[in-house]
C-alpha cells in the first residue's frame with residue numbers, strides 16, 4: 125500500500141482546493157472522485173467577493189477570468205415595490221463577483237491541485253475506511269473497472285458532499301442541521317440581457333439570475349419547501365409562473381431561448397462554495413499544524429472544527445432567514461431608506477454577501493436610525 129499524508133475523497137470546491145493547498149505545502153496528497161472532470165453537478169454557482177477573494181489569494185482568479193466567465197459588478201435585489209442596486213464591499217481587495225459553470229470551476233481546481241503536485245484519481249469510488257487501533261489509517265477504493273485498491277494515509281478527509289459516505293463510514297455526528305426551506309428548478313438561457321446578478325424575493329417565491337460562461341444566464345425559480353410536490357408535477361408551468369412575478373425578467377425571457385433541461389432539488393443544505401473554500405483553507409492550516417503527530421493532530425482538528433463553525437454560523441443563520449421567504453414585504457420601508465444612500469446599500473449588500481452579520485445591520489438602533 126502507498127502511504128499518503130492525506131487522502132481526500134471528493135475533489136470539487138472543498139476537496140480539490142484542499143488537495144492544492146496541502147500539495148503546495150509539500151504534503152503527499154491523493155484526491156479521489158467518482159466523477160470524471162470536467163463534470164457538472166446540481167448547483168447554481170454564484171460567488172460573492174468572500175469566495176472570489178479566496179481564488180485571488182490562491183492565484184486562481186485570473187485563470188478563472190481567462191475562461192471567459194463574465195465579471196459581475198452589480199447586484200440587483202428586488203423586493204417587489206423596491207429594488208436595491210449596488211455591490212458589497214471588497215474582501216481583501218477583491219470586489220469582483222463571478223458565477224462560473226461548475227464544469228469550468230471544478231476542473232480549474234482539479235488542474236490546480238495536480239499542478240501543485242497532488243495525485244488526483246478520477247472515476248474512483250470510495251468504498252470504506254480502513255481502521256487500526258481505533259484510528260482511520262486509509263481507505264478502500266474502487267476504480268471504474270471495479271478493481272479494488274487500498275490506500276493508506278495519516279488522515280482521510282471526506283470532501284464528498286452533503287451525503288458524505290466518508291462521514292457515514294466514520295460514524296461522524298452531524299454538528300448543525302436544519303431542514304431545507306426552499307425547493308426549485310434552474311435552467312440555462314441564451315440571449316438574456318442582464319446588468320449583473322439579479323435576486324427577486326416575493327412571499328414564498330424567489331428568482332435568482334446569474335450571468336455565466338458562453339453568454340448564458342442561469343435562472344433559478346424557487347418556492348417554499350412545502351410546495352415541492354406541486355412544483356414537480358408541472359415544472360415548466362410553475363417555473364414560468366414564478367418568473368411572471370418579475371415582469372421585467374419575464375419580458376426579457378420572451379425573446380430568449382432555454383438551452384438546457386430544468387434541474388431541480390428540494391435538498392438545499394445552506395452552505396456554499398465560499399464555505400467549501402473556507403473549510404479547505406482552515407483545514408490545510410490545521411493539518412499543517414498537526415501532522416504527523418497524532419495527539420497534536422487531534423487538538424488542531426478540534427480547533428479547526430470550532431473555527432469553521434464560528435466563522436460560518438452567522439452566514440448560515442442569515443441564509444436560513446433569507447430562505448424562509450416569509451413576508452419579505454415587511455422590510456420594504458427599510459429597503460426604501462437604504463436605497464437612498466449608497467453607503468447603506470453597500471452595508472446591506474454586505475449582509476447578503478456574508479461580509480457582515482445579519483444582526484450588525486438589522487438591529488434596533490440601525491433600524492430606528494434608518495426609519496427616523
Ligand SMILES: Cc1cc2nc3c(=O)[nH]c(=O)nc-3n(C[C@H](O)[C@H](O)[C@H](O)COP(=O)(O)OP(=O)(O)OC[C@H]3O[C@@H](n4cnc5c(N)ncnc54)[C@H](O)[C@@H]3O)c2cc1C
Pocket residue numbers: 133134135136137138139156157158159165166167168169170171248249250251283284285286289389391392395396397398400
Ligand atoms: C441547487 C443548488 C444551488 C446552489 N447554488 C449555489 C450558489 O449559487 N453559490 C454557492 O456558493 N453555492 C451554491 N450551492 C452549494 C454548492 O453546490 C456547494 O456548497 C458545493 O458544491 C460544495 O462543494 P463540495 O466540494 O463540498 O461538495 P460537492 O460539490 O458536492 O462535491 C462532492 C464530490 O464528492 C464526490 N463523491 C461523493 N461520494 C463519493 C464516493 N463514494 N467516492 C468518490 N467520490 C465521491 C462527488 O462525485 C462530488 O464530485 C448550491 C447547491 C445546490 C444544491
